Amino acid sequence: MSLSRRRFLGAAAAGLGAAGLAATPVSAAAGTGATVAGARGPGGLPADWRAQRKFDVHNHVFLSGRRGASDWTDVDHLIEAAGVLGIERLYCSRPITAGVMANIEAVREVNDTVIAAMRRHPRQIFGYCFVQPGTGPAALAEIDRCLDAGMIGIKLYNQFKYTDPAVYPIAEKCIQRGIPFLGHSAYLTDPKTLALQPKTSHALDFCALSQRYPELILIMGHVNGGGDWEWAIKGLRECRNVYLDTSGSVLEEGTIESCVRQLGHERVLFATDATMEGCVGKMLSAELTAAQREDIFWRNFQRILDRRRA
């Protein structure tokens, strides 16, 4: 049997009308405060799971690389998957990873590919500007260039701990422009992994940056991206200005409820970081009120976007 991706997802998307978008309206319990999962359809999922509005605040383009300017394979797969899962908007970056201290030319190049993806899918893909703090003033100019091209925030990886003074000018630029700062994070307890990522920031690093810059819109990336997520949530309890996104490949039961219980649902943002069906599923399984689920799925991030300055 030949099972092409196009056929596979095409069949899935074709089913949306019957199975999702045109189906049951939002749960009658929406906004009532009741802890419900909504009306259940066949197969155990809420009947309206696809139709629930979703902004994925942490995703990437060209994760699997790009073979020339005409290669849109990765981006098109991302858009197809978002359609199948009912994700309306994807907030994407293309960070340079593995601890590489990229120069500004390499940084501009990856950001250009994000801008190209935004132009190809202007209603679905929105960009974060990746910067490497070690490039100094050039990083600040790159942020301005990215924002002028329509990006909505910045993304940092693990080249520097976020307590490093090299990061401060980036944070100050974010405050000046009123944009969110999304940071890679993990509290790594496995010595082998930690040795590979010694400058990955954890919750207390985010807290320290937030205490220095209380007005910074700071998002700690992927609570389930590897590392002790229970430690990460507890570490953020005293840092009320730090948001947390729900993404990551770990799908452990109780994560979302723990975020909401310990931080308040207003600080929690839906995201997938490319674990797309897994992270939509986490939100659907979590014991939340319909209003909490809606806030996490999109409204909390819309409030962040509304704080941007011209």
Added chain:
Amino acid sequence: MIIDVNACLGHYPFRALRHNTAETMLALMDRNGIDRAVVSSLHAVFYRDAHRGNEELHAATRAHGGRFIPVATANPRYVGWERDLAEAVERWKMKAVALVPEHHGYSLNDEHGRAVLKRIAELGVPVALMQRFEDRRQRHAWDRAEDLTPPALLEAARAFPTLKFLLLNWLGLDGPRMVEAGLKGRCLVDFARMQVVYRKDVPRLIETLGVEALAFGTHAPFDYVAPSLIKLANVELLRPADREAIAWKNAARFLGLE
């Protein structure tokens, strides 16, 4: 009908689990439209005498009719394991045997691993291999278990050409290499850690191993259930017969369920 082939009962030493008793697992299954679950004992992984975990599992599940399909756990480094294994499979009719070589201190392909795989093959039931219980990047200081690796799996598959393999919570399986090792037609892989919609893990495995090699699995109570329901919802739209195969028929055939 949905059969979840990847579930456990009991406590895990490094994290609090909910839905980990027979009663709470049944409630979770009912809320999510899951009819039956293949369950093994987490206590059997961590007790010195794994068979005490099997005894608990047998006692906890037998009152619930066919809702649970219990799986025995064997530790080939513990005295009397052959007799215990026979009791679990022949007397209690457990449908598969789980091995946790990383937790019990041996490898699939050393003398202990070979001995227990040989005995499981003789008993005519599948061996169940969980690649990992949780992500090593968050491990407790006392958790030293590494993930099972595809090369070790393939070596064991070649060494026991009639043995059936129930592969739980795996990622990184290479379909063509599994075919080469003779696993096509004698393995069942659950998709708890794989992707259907964005990355192509499941469609790729179907292309090489056939749809009969895939099964619905959640890794409950460790993981949320809805991610696997979404995968099934999208497999469903491929072809109704394939959806049924993955949802339950493959598991029923592979495990010899009524």
